Amino acid sequence: MTRASLLFGGLLVLAVIPLFVQDSYTRHLFILAFIYAVIASNWDLSLGYAGLFNFGHLVFFATGVYTVAIAAKTLGISPWLAIPMSGVTAAIAGLIVSAPVARLKGIYVVLVTFAFGQLVLQLILSQSHLTGGAEGMVRIPYLQIGDYKFISDFKLGYYYVALGLLIVSTLYLLWVTNSTFGKSLLAVRDNEDYARARGIWITRQRVLVLTLSAIFPGVAGGFFAAYLRVASPEVLSFGTLSLALSMVLIGGAGTIIGPIIAAFLLIFATEAMAGIRGMEDARFLIVAIGMILVLRFAPGGLAQLVRAPRKKP
Amino acid sequence: MDTLISTLLSGVVLGALYALMASGLSLVWTTLGVFNFAHGALMTIGAFVAWTVSEAVGLGLPAGVVAGVASAALLGVVVEYLLIRPFYGRPNMLLITVMTTLAGMIILEKGAQMIWGARLKQLPRLIDGEVSIFGAVISAHEALIIVVAPLILLALWQFTTRTYLGRSLRAVGQNQDAAALLGINVSFTFALAFGLGAALAGLTGVLLGGIRFITPSLGAEPLVKAMIVVIFGGLGSLGATVGAAFVIGLAEAFLVLTLGLYWTPFALFLGLIAVLIFRPNGLFGRV
Numbered sequence: 001m002t003r004a005s006l007l008f009g010g011l012l013v014l015a016v017i018p019l020f021v022q023d024s025y026t027r028h029l030f031i032l033a034f035i036y037a038v039i040a041s042n043w044d045l046s047l048g049y050a051g052l053f054n055f056g057h058l059v060f061f062a063t064g065v066y067t068v069a070i071a072a073k074t075l076g077i078s079p080w081l082a083i084p085m086s087g088v089t090a091a092i093a094g095l096i097v098s099a100p101v102a103r104l105k106g107i108y109v110v111l112v113t114f115a116f117g118q119l120v121l122q123l124i125l126s127q128s129h130l131t132g133g134a135e136g137m138v139r140i141p142y143l144q145i146g147d148y149k150f151i152s153d154f155k156l157g158y159y160y161v162a163l164g165l166l167i168v169s170t171l172y173l174l175w176v177t178n179s180t181f182g183k184s185l186l187a188v189r190d191n192e193d194y195a196r197a198r199g200i201w202i203t204r205q206r207v208l209v210l211t212l213s214a215i216f217p218g219v220a221g222g223f224f225a226a227y228l229r230v231a232s233p234e235v236l237s238f239g240t241l242s243l244a245l246s247m248v249l250i251g252g253a254g255t256i257i258g259p260i261i262a263a264f265l266l267i268f269a270t271e272a273m274a275g276i277r278g279m280e281d282a283r284f285l286i287v288a289i290g291m292i293l294v295l296r297f298a299p300g301g302l303a304q305l306v307r308a309p310r311k312k313p
Numbered sequence: 314m315d316t317l318i319s320t321l322l323s324g325v326v327l328g329a330l331y332a333l334m335a336s337g338l339s340l341v342w343t344t345l346g347v348f349n350f351a352h353g354a355l356m357t358i359g360a361f362v363a364w365t366v367s368e369a370v371g372l373g374l375p376a377g378v379v380a381g382v383a384s385a386a387l388l389g390v391v392v393e394y395l396l397i398r399p400f401y402g403r404p405n406m407l408l409i410t411v412m413t414t415l416a417g418m419i420i421l422e423k424g425a426q427m428i429w430g431a432r433l434k435q436l437p438r439l440i441d442g443e444v445s446i447f448g449a450v451i452s453a454h455e456a457l458i459i460v461v462a463p464l465i466l467l468a469l470w471q472f473t474t475r476t477y478l479g480r481s482l483r484a485v486g487q488n489q490d491a492a493a494l495l496g497i498n499v500s501f502t503f504a505l506a507f508g509l510g511a512a513l514a515g516l517t518g519v520l521l522g523g524i525r526f527i528t529p530s531l532g533a534e535p536l537v538k539a540m541i542v543v544i545f546g547g548l549g550s551l552g553a554t555v556g557a558a559f560v561i562g563l564a565e566a567f568l569v570l571t572l573g574l575y576w577t578p579f580a581l582f583l584g585l586i587a588v589l590i591f592r593p594n595g596l597f598g599r600v
Contacts, residue, residue, distance in 0.1 A: 100589050107407055107411070111544050115544065115582050122582065125575070126578075249412060289416070291412065292395075
């Protein structure tokens with residue numbers, strides 16, 4: 001039950017933080033951390049639980065970003081409706097990428113999902129009349145209820161929407177991973193042949209896991225677009241990919257809670273380093289070194305260090 | 314007719330560059346079973362070092378080329394020692410090394426940006442002048458690439474089939490334990506494969522530096538293209554990789570002609586995913 005109490009305690013702290021933190025910059029960092037925590041923890045579902053190396057995970061996020069950008073700005077749909085829509089479009093993207101991936105093994109999964117990410121990036125760049133191309137889209141409609149803008153009161157509204165999103169996403173992930181389906185994912189990851197012999201249909205599982213891990217990153221992307229009011233192809237860059245990946249690895253793959261904690265640590269650490277002169281470029285370098293060190297000396301990530309070491313790894 | 318020939322020629326130039334790049338990736342893959350994401354960044358470093366030695370220090374282009382290739386090779390050995398070697402024998406080494414080399418790529422790319430800055434740099438062409446082939450004109454530098462790349466690949470092929478060292482690379486790739494029993498120094502072979510692959514990356518960087526501007530992200534796009542090549546050809550044999558490189562280079566040149574610059578990468582990736590649905594081990598790959 002330690003994990004549940006840790007979650008509940010953390011939640012309580014996050015819920016009261018706006019009482020003490022009044023400046024909009026710090027709250028902005030919290031909102032970013034909530035968004036990245038959603039991305040990283042959902043990535044953990046496919047990477048940590050299913051052992052499926054989906055290097056196109058940020059496509060789901062990007063799909064959400066551009067769904068809201070196009071639906072809300074170009075088509076004039078309310079962002080409140082467009083954000084849930086982005087969960088649906090991201091799930092469709094997950095279904096599409098699972099088609100080639102379902103039959104592949106090992107390194108080819110990495111290569112194809114990576115190529116899928118590049119494919120979507122090229123699509124965004126080439127369809128500039130729809131997506132704004134390399135410059136992206138600006139002035140995307142923001143969230144408001146009546147006359148109350150969510151950016152007012154130092155981003156108070158956005159803070160709680162993002163926190164709510166993280167809570168719902170985390171409950172969803174805990175539900176999925178504790179279900180029979182979640183346990184069967186572990187079975188396939190740890191012994192594919194045996195799992196297959198026990199009647200687990202691996203192709204169906206891969207399709208499901210990629211679709212299920214796409215929904216919340218998509219919603220987070222949609223929220224991100226309405227919050228920053230910008231959609232740019234930057235979301236599919238190597239930098240964003242490695243930042244999110246390092247959250248999963250440093251936090252500990254296969255733990256859900258680990259990547260969430262690592263998201264907070266890394267967002268605040270990289271932002272703190274950005275404030276130091278000459279560190280703007282070095283911070284990603286330091287994150288990359290941290291990723292290697294964790295893989296080398298603590299393959300289970302931070303979550304492993306916190307938990308009592310088990311006898312057999 | 315002229316457009317046809319010039320498209321063909323530009324396709325062959327691209328194919329030659331992709332072949333050099335992808336053969337390095339393929340060499341590392343067949344020997345170690347590691348997919349090196351830092352390959353493109355090694356290429357960037359090669360180009361930057363060549364620029365520093367030949368332009369900033371002023372030692373001339375030949376010295377620059379040698380320094381660029383040598384520094385990439387040396388860095389390749391370092392990458393193998395720091396990012397690959399500690400993970401040998403881990404059950405999921407393949408996927409761990411994907412992540413460590415990805416981290417290596419970020420380190421090299423950001424490192425290059427901190428050392429050389431984001432300002433555009435360019436190497437002089439290896440030879441000046443232009444060459445006319447069947448009425449289509451290309452620069453002598455590009456003509457040189459068309460000539461040099463097959464020669465180097467031929468030398469690589471001879472090396473891996475005829476020499477003891479080259480054969481030991483393939484032996485280790487096929488069965489590490491048996492190779493060790495035959496007295497082959499396996500860890501030396503790993504370092505050799507990585508160094509050679511990186512040297513090929515460095516050479517590609519130097520050649521590309523005469524055509525494009527050198528930036529910290531110079532290697533990113535060629536890396537992606539080399540990935541397409543190795544997926545398309547199937548990771549495994551040098552011949553299939555080189556064949557696939559020229560197929561992709563020519564396909565790209567003709568797609569640019571017919572679909573335009575914007576749609577070409579999209580069409581390439583789409584074709585690639587289609588190939589993998591029906592042939593999961595690549596078009597020329599063996600199951």
